Amino acid sequence: MTASLRQVAERAGVSIRTVSNVVSGFAQVAPETRARVQQAIDDLQYRPNAAARHLRGGRSGLVALAIPEIASPYFGELAGLLVREAEQRSWMLLVQQTDGDADHERRLLDGVRGQVIDGLVLSPWALSPQELRRSPGGVPVVLLGEQDAAGLLDHVAVDSVAAAREITQHLIGIGRTRIAAIGLQPHLENGTAARRLEGYRQALAEAGLTADPAREIPVDRLHRADGAAAMSRLLDAGPRVDAIFCFSDQLALGAMQVALGRGLRIPRDLAVAGFDDVEDGRYATPALTTISPDKAAIAREALNCLADRLGTRPPDRPARRIVAAHHLVIRDSTAG
Amino acid sequence: MTASLRQVAERAGVSIRTVSNVVSGFAQVAPETRARVQQAIDDLQYRPNAAARHLRGGRSGLVALAIPEIASPYFGELAGLLVREAEQRSWMLLVQQTDGDADHERRLLDGVRGQVIDGLVLSPWALSPQELRRSPGGVPVVLLGEQDAAGLLDHVAVDSVAAAREITQHLIGIGRTRIAAIGLQPHLENGTAARRLEGYRQALAEAGLTADPAREIPVDRLHRADGAAAMSRLLDAGPRVDAIFCFSDQLALGAMQVALGRGLRIPRDLAVAGFDDVEDGRYATPALTTISPDKAAIAREALNCLADRLGTRPPDRPARRIVAAHHLVIRDSTAG
DNA sequence: CACGTTGCATGCAACGTTGCAAAGTGAGGG
DNA sequence: CCCTCACTTTGCAACGTTGCATGCAACGTG
Numbered sequence: 001m002t003a004s005l006r007q008v009a010e011r012a013g014v015s016i017r018t019v020s021n022v023v024s025g026f027a028q029v030a031p032e033t034r035a036r037v038q039q040a041i042d043d044l045q046y047r048p049n050a051a052a053r054h055l056r057g058g059r060s061g062l063v064a065l066a067i068p069e070i071a072s073p074y075f076g077e078l079a080g081l082l083v084r085e086a087e088q089r090s091w092m093l094l095v096q097q098t099d100g101d102a103d104h105e106r107r108l109l110d111g112v113r114g115q116v117i118d119g120l121v122l123s124p125w126a127l128s129p130q131e132l133r134r135s136p137g138g139v140p141v142v143l144l145g146e147q148d149a150a151g152l153l154d155h156v157a158v159d160s161v162a163a164a165r166e167i168t169q170h171l172i173g174i175g176r177t178r179i180a181a182i183g184l185q186p187h188l189e190n191g192t193a194a195r196r197l198e199g200y201r202q203a204l205a206e207a208g209l210t211a212d213p214a215r216e217i218p219v220d221r222l223h224r225a226d227g228a229a230a231m232s233r234l235l236d237a238g239p240r241v242d243a244i245f246c247f248s249d250q251l252a253l254g255a256m257q258v259a260l261g262r263g264l265r266i267p268r269d270l271a272v273a274g275f276d277d278v279e280d281g282r283y284a285t286p287a288l289t290t291i292s293p294d295k296a297a298i299a300r301e302a303l304n305c306l307a308d309r310l311g312t313r314p315p316d317r318p319a320r321r322i323v324a325a326h327h328l329v330i331r332d333s334t335a336g
Numbered sequence: 337m338t339a340s341l342r343q344v345a346e347r348a349g350v351s352i353r354t355v356s357n358v359v360s361g362f363a364q365v366a367p368e369t370r371a372r373v374q375q376a377i378d379d380l381q382y383r384p385n386a387a388a389r390h391l392r393g394g395r396s397g398l399v400a401l402a403i404p405e406i407a408s409p410y411f412g413e414l415a416g417l418l419v420r421e422a423e424q425r426s427w428m429l430l431v432q433q434t435d436g437d438a439d440h441e442r443r444l445l446d447g448v449r450g451q452v453i454d455g456l457v458l459s460p461w462a463l464s465p466q467e468l469r470r471s472p473g474g475v476p477v478v479l480l481g482e483q484d485a486a487g488l489l490d491h492v493a494v495d496s497v498a499a500a501r502e503i504t505q506h507l508i509g510i511g512r513t514r515i516a517a518i519g520l521q522p523h524l525e526n527g528t529a530a531r532r533l534e535g536y537r538q539a540l541a542e543a544g545l546t547a548d549p550a551r552e553i554p555v556d557r558l559h560r561a562d563g564a565a566a567m568s569r570l571l572d573a574g575p576r577v578d579a580i581f582c583f584s585d586q587l588a589l590g591a592m593q594v595a596l597g598r599g600l601r602i603p604r605d606l607a608v609a610g611f612d613d614v615e616d617g618r619y620a621t622p623a624l625t626t627i628s629p630d631k632a633a634i635a636r637e638a639l640n641c642l643a644d645r646l647g648t649r650p651p652d653r654p655a656r657r658i659v660a661a662h663h664l665v666i667r668d669s670t671a672g
Numbered sequence: 673c674a675c676g677t678t679g680c681a682t683g684c685a686a687c688g689t690t691g692c693a694a695a696g697t698g699a700g701g702g
Numbered sequence: 703c704c705c706t707c708a709c710t711t712t713g714c715a716a717c718g719t720t721g722c723a724t725g726c727a728a729c730g731t732g
Binding site (some may be wrong): 002047048049050051052054055060061062069070071072073076077079080083084087092093094095096097115116138224228253254257260261279280283285 | 338383384385386387388390391396397398405406407408409412413415416419420423428429430431432433451452474560564589590593596597615616619621
């Protein structure tokens with residue numbers, strides 16, 4: 001059915017090895033031999049067998065991406081960029097969904113690794129640094145997000161503390177003093193929410209504002225519905241609020257809908273800021289102020305890390321911590 | 337590094353073959369032998385080598401999904417469901433992005449097939465039925481969407497004609513008579529837009545309304561920006577309009593934003609309907625009336641098709657055309 | 673006791689590829 | 703005329719797994 005080196009070799013009247021040389025571009029092959037072999041390759045529509053190459057060479061050309069949820073806009077955009085970036089390196093991207101489930105993440109670290117993929121890009125959600133650390137001697141792993149695995153795994157993320165501080169400062173800068181934060185996740189090891197909270201508090205402190213626990217609202221997940229629920233709780237609980245900083249755009253969009261539904265004017269009565277710069281926020285009404293992480297850079301750097309670990313002989317290079325750029329995008333939801 | 341059958345066999349003091357039998361559950365193995373082997377397997381943390389199995393057995397356990405764009409909400413949601421569905425069959429999903437590019441789609445059909453994946457789920461955008469038809473004798477393919485490949489490939493989709501008719505009938509039912517359609521794609525072979533247009537026109541005709549070409553607006557892609565641009569063109573061109581049916585939710589959301597920005601009240605001045613039922617539409621203000629395709633069923637049926645073709649010996653079973661269910665979801669954007 | 677039967681374990685070969693080392697060819701120099 | 707050298711081509715082995723067939727006991731039966 002599919003042609004192998006053997007069939008091509010027979011047809012061209014040369015050895016299997018010579019065909020392999022032509023295909024791989026290794027060694028020098030006489031021009032006329034090369035032409036004859038090439039002809040046979042074209043005739044038979046020969047394609048190298050990925051399984052055999054993988055078995056022989058130990059490289060599958062596959063990289064896995066493990067994220068909580070593809071359907072979520074932020075991860076969807078990131079996945080798209082990673083697919084594109086992988087393609088440029090002739091890798092293919094295997095997408096795994098962890099559903100924010102610790103077991104699932106654990107299984108990925110243990111199982112998939114080393115058997116079919118050359119590397120793993122993992123955006124951990126529920127796994128603690130301790131667990132990430134005990135990575136068996138499998139394939140290289142790059143972490144996305146705030147979980148730094150105690151310096152044992154490569155790691156790409158924006159500086160969430162700085163970013164959260166900047167956006168909070170912006171809210172302060174437009175005259176808001178009763179700024180709430182939505183998106184705490186005290187029950188998760190995941191460090192993201194903790195860092196954003198830290199940046200938020202830093203900005204408040206710098207401006208001489210006191211942090212009010214009643215204005216710090218936890219959520220279960222980062223969906224719109226969670227943002228909406230958090231906003232309702234916040235408004236019902238009663239503390240006066242003139243701005244909210246949500247730890248993700250999705251949360252902000254959900255919160256904004258509830259606020260609008262209750263007759264609040266945005267930004268006049270309530271300024272709203274998010275984090276992630278997903279497309280939805282750009283098209284929301286009003287358009288959402290947010291932190292825009294350089295997602296393309298994150299994708300690029302993540303695969304760079306894998307490429308480095310796959311390329312160099314000493315694979316025990318110390319773990320890198322790469323900080324991707326971000327910038328504040330001011331839109332109507334905080335205008336004035 | 338990673339243990340192979342050989343190391344396990346040596347440690348357990350049995351032959352490679354016996355270990356293989358234990359691992360695969362084939363043949364009968366004496367209980368105490370099995371226990372000894374199992375112990376060695378656990379000690380060495382043996383994992384079957386995927387490459388060798390693939391080479392030997394011809395199955396990689398990988399299925400590819402090729403879609404125009406992961407980051408688009410509809411495809412993101414679908415990809416998420418497919419990943420989950422694949423996992424249940426112990427398959428893994430490889431995601432490819434075609435960017436709506438014909439060359440890209442062609443390359444996927446030719447290249448990836450037969451070398452590393454067991455099957456392909458393709459959502460064609462730019463490829464014509466003729467091109468899809470000349471599928472080389474590679475792996476099974478399932479098409480998503482309206483392109484039916486002249487009955488040569490399995491095919492899963494909702495009945496777009498019926499769905500478009502239903503939602504247009506709904507607009508007529510709430511008293512609208514000047515109903516525009518946004519989302520024509522006359523330059524594409526892709527049949528989706530054509531079918532939805534057909535359903536729209538059928539509904540108009542049945543109600544005795546005349547189709548006005550000035551109310552049928554083409555778009556380039558299906559992004560929000562395209563919907564926004566189309567809406568601007570429609571409003572600028574001047575035909576009176578009291579409802580729009582957009583061929584995707586993203587188009588509808590973009591259109592709605594423009595309409596709101598121009599001071600139109602939705603649904604009072606303009607009723608808006610979409611297609612796809614993506615999360616954004618549920619949370620839009622006002623919430624978007626739409627056609628909800630049974631995405632979970634689409635994912636399930638698509639993988640069913642692949643499983644059937646991979647399982648049964650005679651792979652020349654005639655192509656199936658599976659129609660997934662859909663239903664009309666009425667929300668605020670067309671209320672009253 | 674010879675024989676078929678059953679239960680269990682094993683050897684061989686092959687999937688398609690590539691690293692390594694070596695062999696064949698012809699040309700040029702001593 | 704032989705030797706060396708560069709150029710080109712080749713054979714062998716191995717990656718880890720499983721289908722097939724066979725080996726080897728111990729068992730029960732005629």
